[in-house]
Amino acid sequence: MADLNSLEAKFQEKIDNEIKIEPKDWMPEKYRQTLIRQISQHAHSEVVGMLPEGNWITRAPSLRRKVALLAKIQDEAGHGLYLYSAAETLGVERDDLIEQLHTGKAKYSSIFNYPTLTWADIGAVGWLVDGAAIMNQVMLTRTSYGPYSRAMVRICKEESFHQRQGYEILLTLSRGSEDQKRMLQDAVNRFWWPSLMMFGPSDKDSVHTAQAMKWKIKRKTNDELRQQFVDVCVDQARILGVTLPDPNLKWNEERGHYDFSEIDWDEFWNVVKGNGPCNKQRMDARIKAHEEGAWVREAAMAYAEKQAKRRKEETTQVA
Amino acid sequence: MKNNWPLWEVFIRSKQGLHHKHAGSLHAADAQMAIENARDVYTRRNEGISIWVVESDKITASKPEENPELFEPAADKIYRHPTFYDMPDEVKHM
Numbered sequence: 001m002a003d004l005n006s007l008e009a010k011f012q013e014k015i016d017n018e019i020k021i022e023p024k025d026w027m028p029e030k031y032r033q034t035l036i037r038q039i040s041q042h043a044h045s046e047v048v049g050m051l052p053e054g055n056w057i058t059r060a061p062s063l064r065r066k067v068a069l070l071a072k073i074q075d076e077a078g079h080g081l082y083l084y085s086a087a088e089t090l091g092v093e094r095d096d097l098i099e100q101l102h103t104g105k106a107k108y109s110s111i112f113n114y115p116t117l118t119w120a121d122i123g124a125v126g127w128l129v130d131g132a133a134i135m136n137q138v139m140l141t142r143t144s145y146g147p148y149s150r151a152m153v154r155i156c157k158e159e160s161f162h163q164r165q166g167y168e169i170l171l172t173l174s175r176g177s178e179d180q181k182r183m184l185q186d187a188v189n190r191f192w193w194p195s196l197m198m199f200g201p202s203d204k205d206s207v208h209t210a211q212a213m214k215w216k217i218k219r220k221t222n223d224e225l226r227q228q229f230v231d232v233c234v235d236q237a238r239i240l241g242v243t244l245p246d247p248n249l250k251w252n253e254e255r256g257h258y259d260f261s262e263i264d265w266d267e268f269w270n271v272v273k274g275n276g277p278c279n280k281q282r283m284d285a286r287i288k289a290h291e292e293g294a295w296v297r298e299a300a301m302a303y304a305e306k307q308a309k310r311r312k313e314e315t316t317q318v319a
Numbered sequence: 320m321k322n323n324w325p326l327w328e329v330f331i332r333s334k335q336g337l338h339h340k341h342a343g344s345l346h347a348a349d350a351q352m353a354i355e356n357a358r359d360v361y362t363r364r365n366e367g368i369s370i371w372v373v374e375s376d377k378i379t380a381s382k383p384e385e386n387p388e389l390f391e392p393a394a395d396k397i398y399r400h401p402t403f404y405d406m407p408d409e410v411k412h413m
Contacts, residue, residue: 025383071363078360085344088326094346151343158364295349303325304349 013050015216020146023089027204031215032210035145036090037106038217040097043083044108046076047101048282052116053125075162079155086147104274107131110192112275120173120180120187126166127236128188128195134159136199137227144216148269151169166204174240179239189245196260197268203251204264230258232299326375327353329351329360347372386409 007026013023021027031068035127050073084094100106111129134156141152200222201313203209212218215295220228230249237244248261270276324346330339342361345352353372361367381389397403406413 022383024380074359074363078363081345081360082343088344154343298323299350300352304352307349 006310010213015144015197015214018216019148022146030211032090034215034217035148036087036092039087039090039148039214040092040100041109043080043087044101045112045173046083048108048112049129050076051282051285052112052114052278053122055116056119058237060122061118065169068161072162072165073127075158079158082151082154083135083148086145086151089147089190098290102283102290104283107272109198110271110276110315111198112282113271114190114194114282115277115278117190118183118187119182120170121191123166123169123173123184124187126162126172128166128191128233130159130162130166130200131233132229134163134197135232139218139220139225141221142216148217152280156190167240169244170240172173175243185242188240189240191244193263193267196226196230196263196269197271199266200230201221202263202264203307207228229259230254230260231278235257254278268319324348327357327372328375328378329353329357330371330373331357331361332369332371333367335368339369342366344375 009029011031014025021031053073053076055067057066057069058133060069084097086095087097097106101108116125137152137156137159141149141156143149143152151218155184166173170184170187173180174260200206203221203223209218213221233244234249246261248259249258251257252259269277274280324334325348326344327347327350328344331342332339343395345353345356345360347356350372354365354370357370357372393399407412
């Protein structure tokens with residue numbers, strides 16, 4: 001297999017020289033599969049991510065909050081679409097990707113398996129969940145696969161308002177009544193650890209990291225990104241007047257970073273495996289929406305076909 | 320049932336005077352729906368003033384393996400660039 005070896009060497013040389021890989025270029029099968037898995041799971045996360053927030057649209061406390069939340073959720077639908085399209089350039093069909101989500105073969109970010117119990121949770125989702133996602137996505141704008149990188153650039157541009165709208169919600173609560181402050185602290189208590197889990201397993205347990213780094217699909221490891229996130233959150237929490245729920249969180253002069261406690265990995269794997277508080281509810285809602293929308297997709301296609309046929313007949317008559 | 324909505328490529332003109340530029344792709348039942356969807360997916364923040372859509376399978380693309388024949392001949396034709404020609408410093412407006 002000298003041929004395959006030389007193709008792979010050439011491929012790696014392009015990666016090393018920071019040349020982006022485009023859809024029709026030769027790529028190792030495993031690179032293609034890794035990207036399909038990662039991009040589609042990213043797309044699924046955007047789509048499922050709409051559900052916990054949709055829960056609060058009708059109960060947003062003001063019109064200003066409501067239009068912002070609606071716009072954010074609409075963005076997430078858009079981001080899902082950019083990402084599905086990027087995955088499709090690798091030769092997979094949209095329907096197959098959606099089926100993998102619905103049958104549980106494909107995962108999505110576990111964070112969306114936690115409930116949004118109060119309005120403060122919508123703020124915490126914007127600040128912490130979108131904050132963690134942005135950290136990952138900014139890194140991915142430099143990913144080696146062209147269509148994925150371009151989707152990420154677009155997503156990052158749009159996403160920064162998401163985090164700000166969340167932080168603004170929390171800031172308002174932090175200046176409110178004692179009850180509102182308690183609600184804020186409670187939301188942060190519940191979302192802090194699941195947000196840190198969003199960066200995935202620790203580097204020593206991550207089976208994909210080494211290869212993904214070599215192929216520059218990822219440019220930073222899970223633990224590097226997690227540390228970066230913790231470091232920026234501490235000051236932001238101080239301004240909100242909230243306590244991050246970790247007694248071991250403290251500045252480490254020597255490392256130049258904040259130390260923090262070990263993540264509860266049992267909880268992490270348990271939610272990944274489907275036993276989180278809302279896994280079933282989320283999938284049921286997705287599948288229901290997909291199935292109940294089937295007639296709309298079919299009717300649109302039938303209408304398009306009828307119109308095309310009519311146009312064809314008219315052209316023949318004129319001729 | 321399989322969703323058989325075809326794939327469309329979307330091109331957006333961001334303002335008068337500029338080319339339409341590839342923005343991405345989407346699924347739609349027909350051209351009209353492709354434009355409507357493209358408006359929602361790719362122009363939520365004033366990114367465009369005009370949209371083109373074309374069914375993806377109507378596009379013919381060059382193959383990366385043909386790149387040497389297609390593009391390498393241009394590399395050694397440096398006489399196509401103005402810097403190839405010697406000009407004394409005192410010559411202006413050229």
